[in-house]
Amino acid sequence: MGVAHAARESVGFSTVNTKTLPRRTVVLLYARISEDPRDRRRGVNRQMADLRGFAEENGWEVGGEYIENDVSAHSGEERPEYDRFMAAAIGVAREPGVRVVVAGYHPSRVWRRRVERAQAIEDLRHAGCWVAFETGGLFNMAKASDRSQLANLGESDTAESEVKSERVARAALERAQEGRANGAVAYGWRRQYEYDARGQVDGFHDVEDPEQAAVVRDIVTRLLAGESLLGVTADLNARGVPSPGAGRVLKRRAVGQTDDGSLWNKTSVKKLALRPANVGIRVHQGVEYKAAWPALITDEQHAQLRNMFAGRAVVRELPGARKYLLTWGEVATCGPCGAVLRVATRGNAKRGKKQPTYVCDGAGCVGRNVEALDRYVGRVVVGVLSRPDAADVFRGDSTAALTALERAEGLKARQATAADDYAAGLITREQLLRITSTLAGQITEAQSEARRLRPSFDLDAFDGLVGERAADSWEALGVAQKRRVLDGLGLRVRVDRVSRRGPGFDESTIALRWARTDGWPGTRQETLG
Structure with a gap:
């Protein structure tokens, strides 16, 4: 006898007086995988196959199947299939003579967040539903003891997610402080891997991709010369220049985009032109760090672009039209x-x-x-x-910008001093982290002010x-x-x-x-x- 079948026996599915049993038991199946960027759906398909067998083993009628692929239950992003799954369960439960079971592969596949799980338990209690998992466990939401067991079971999943989230966040901060890229290589660079003596990957660094970098510089130069986003976008597509998303397998594409994602649109052109990465800046949670990859354009060009688009937003300029x-x-x-x-x-x-x-x-x-x-x-x-x-008119006065840059360099020196003090045992690790975080925010403000004060016109x-x-x-x-x-x-x-x-x-x-x-x-x- 399987674990799920034993759980079913223990809560009375076979021992309840048959005269009081509903005539039908309807089960709704839900499968979810958090990460599947290539949309292969192998994980969710395996889950759903096991869930179908689980329903057949118990003699339940399948009333619906709901699949959510590459969707996190911990981050709080929308889960439309989960919403449909819950709404259907409550709706079917209103039918006379029907017992409703909502089934998932494991509690973590259905719920990760405390608030969402607590709301579901309450909704299913009012509807008189049951909750079952293919990996083991069957809970009657009409009973307080079962609701408590389900909540406690889910709490371990929530704690696991939170610990993992904290660990990932700390690693992401460390990468940012070191200026390393996070994730796939960005458009304009290519990745070179480093290998140890055994031939295994020991690290990587990003270097300029000549072809893609030339596209970035061309876009920036043309926008600074007054060409419209629509004009630049149309020219890139007319020349057949592949967009940054070309060849990537994605779940969703913009309206009008080709299957291989090779077309540009004005939004992608603008985002590419305004990336802080173009000037060797790594941004993490709003704080800027010096990147480990080479810059593609000058600080002056980046400042001019930001000022230009900021001015358009204020006066609602639409030069392309x-x-x-x-x-x-x-x-x-x-x-x-x-x-x-x-x-x-x-x-x-x-x-x-x-x-x-x-x-x-x-x-x-x-x-x-x-x-x-x-x-x-x-x-x-x-x-x-x-x-x-x-020509002097276009150069402007860079005195204020240089002052802001000098302030940023002074703050960086204070960061370095704090690191030396920690190494010497003069301050604690907590003090070092607090000092570093505070100064990082001030450095970002000073650098942003310097870019804003630079001339907004590229005479070149x-x-x-x-x-x-x-x-x-x-x-x-x-x-x-x-x-x-x-x-x-x-x-x-x-x-x-x-x-x-x-x-x-x-x-x-x-x-x-x-x-x-x-x-x-x-x-x-x-x-x-």
């Missing part, structure tokens, strides 16, 4: 009311065709022909870019933008790229009302401000409020 130079963000405003500009078709159809016109987005206070205003702004910008000192991404070739370079740029130049110069345009009516473009009604200069000749300089 914009057609005109002065219609998104707040680069151009209405003089009378301060509203931003939009484009509308204006003009007298009888005297000539209507033209795209910049108009006030508020009360329609002002309006200017799009072509004329863009041409005027472009002429002024080219005049500025042609100056011998134009614009070949020939300043100097003698400025006019040709400006004309060759797209709208989004020209807008990046205006932002890099800190240009603000105010459009005032015209004082006279008639043909021609009145430059005197356009006021310009340069945020990082003391004023450029040939433009009307005013404080634009």
